[in-house]
Amino acid sequence: MADTTCREELQSIISIDRVSTWLEKHFRRSVSVIKLKYEDPPVETADYVLSDIVAVNVTVENEGAEVNLIVKLLPNDPFSRYFVTEAQFDLREIKFYNEVVPDLLQFQKENNSVIDLPIPQCFYSEYNVEGSELESVLVLENLKHRGFRSISFATGLTLMQCQVALEAISRVHALSLVMKYKHNLNLDEKYPFLFKTPKATDSYQQLVERGLPQLAAFLEDKPDLENILSSLQELRRRTKDTIAELLRPQDPLGLITHTDFWCNNLLFNEDSTQCMILDWQMISYSRATNDIALLLVSSLPSELRREHTQALLNHYWQYLTHYSASLGLSIEEKLKYDRNQLGVDFRKSLLLALLLCIGSVDVALGSPDTEQRLVDVLQDLYDQGVLSGTSE
Ligand SMILES: Nc1ncnc2c1ncn2[C@@H]1O[C@H](COP(=O)(O)OP(=O)(O)O)[C@@H](O)[C@H]1O
Numbered sequence: 001m002a003d004t005t006c007r008e009e010l011q012s013i014i015s016i017d018r019v020s021t022w023l024e025k026h027f028r029r030s031v032s033v034i035k036l037k038y039e040d041p042p043v044e045t046a047d048y049v050l051s052d053i054v055a056v057n058v059t060v061e062n063e064g065a066e067v068n069l070i071v072k073l074l075p076n077d078p079f080s081r082y083f084v085t086e087a088q089f090d091l092r093e094i095k096f097y098n099e100v101v102p103d104l105l106q107f108q109k110e111n112n113s114v115i116d117l118p119i120p121q122c123f124y125s126e127y128n129v130e131g132s133e134l135e136s137v138l139v140l141e142n143l144k145h146r147g148f149r150s151i152s153f154a155t156g157l158t159l160m161q162c163q164v165a166l167e168a169i170s171r172v173h174a175l176s177l178v179m180k181y182k183h184n185l186n187l188d189e190k191y192p193f194l195f196k197t198p199k200a201t202d203s204y205q206q207l208v209e210r211g212l213p214q215l216a217a218f219l220e221d222k223p224d225l226e227n228i229l230s231s232l233q234e235l236r237r238r239t240k241d242t243i244a245e246l247l248r249p250q251d252p253l254g255l256i257t258h259t260d261f262w263c264n265n266l267l268f269n270e271d272s273t274q275c276m277i278l279d280w281q282m283i284s285y286s287r288a289t290n291d292i293a294l295l296l297v298s299s300l301p302s303e304l305r306r307e308h309t310q311a312l313l314n315h316y317w318q319y320l321t322h323y324s325a326s327l328g329l330s331i332e333e334k335l336k337y338d339r340n341q342l343g344v345d346f347r348k349s350l351l352l353a354l355l356l357c358i359g360s361v362d363v364a365l366g367s368p369d370t371e372q373r374l375v376d377v378l379q380d381l382y383d384q385g386v387l388s389g390t391s392e
Pocket residue numbers: 043044045047048049050051052053070072120140141142143144150264265266278279280281
């Protein structure tokens with residue numbers, strides 16, 4: 001996250017001239033920017049490491065309301081910057097807004113569908129801006145000004161927020177799935193920038209290798225968790241294969257997944273009846289249950305996860321099948337895939353979700369609530385045989 005000096009530097013880069021150019025391209029007319037106001041801090045949470053964020057409120061001549069923008073830039077910190085550019089996280093998100101979203105919207109229109117995409121509007125983007133100090137830039141509407149807020153990772157999601165988030169992602173899943181079948185597309189070929197298994201596997205493994213020693217040190221103080229620790233050490237040997245296997249899309253339900261679907265990448269309106277999904281840097285052609293499992297494992301308090309997992313899967317399934325049917329595809333009849341199969345795939349996805357949590361274990365360590373949530377997940381997955389991979 002940017003410190004104050006960095007932030008001032010960033011703000012000076014985002015000049016009136018630059019913002020005017022962005023808005024002119026977006027509105028396709030000349031735009032006279034009168035004033036810029038930077039929000040400080042740009043966002044409430046400090047948990048972002050894979051980008052630098054600037055929030056700027058733009059006053060435009062002859063325009064009634066301010067235009068409120070979020071500008072997402074490469075992280076300043078050299079390690080994070082290398083990690084992002086090496087694995088093309090920035091490119092992937094920019095391409096999501098420029099290629100995937102227009103295709104999904106076009107498909108939605110062709111089908112007279114009312115399935116909205118739960119994402120912010122994109123005003124401007126540029127990848128590797130040549131001769132500029134920016135390199136990559138993504139300019140989005142600031143959803144805070146439409147009443148959307150993040151929730152605290154330590155508190156986790158309420159049951160209702162989890163339902164609303166699953167309904168939101170089911171729209172992206174359904175649109176991409178039905179578009180794939182109706183237009184007979186190979187999504188990996190059509191969108192070559194999607195997180196490909198070999199690249200994704202490397203990135204994930206780097207994260208797991210970094211997180212596992214931290215987790216091991218944390219577990220060592222807890223003698224009753226010894227079995228879990230040795231299962232994790234065993235899992236380490238299989239990390240790469242496990243990730244590669246689980247990230248592969250599995251027909252018939254291979255579709256576009258968010259793949260970093262946890263509560264810090266979500267915003268909710270005030271009464272939590274609507275959810276917006278941010279941070280599409282890991283978008284993949286993968287399996288639907290990867291998104292569901294990560295959300296439940298990372299962001300749902302243990303009591304809710306233990307009590308409501310099956311009901312939440314039902315909830316997701318109901319929306320996925322409903323939206324797909326409204327676009328003309330019956331998943332059960334045409335694809336021969338049912339709720340039971342979803343449960344089987346979900347179980348497999350739990351392991352991938354756990355590896356991702358281990359990869360970013362530092363967000364959980366240090367706070368009693370999130371440490372306990374992590375221990376509960378480890379304990380439950382161990383008890384269910386998911387950690388050892390002993391039962392199907
Ligand atoms: N369009 C937006 N509107 C409002 N807040 C946003 C928007 N985009 C990002 N944010 C805030 O910035 C944080 C970091 O953004 P995100 O895209 O997740 O970046 P990172 O890749 O660094 O995690 C989000 O958790 C959210 O609080």
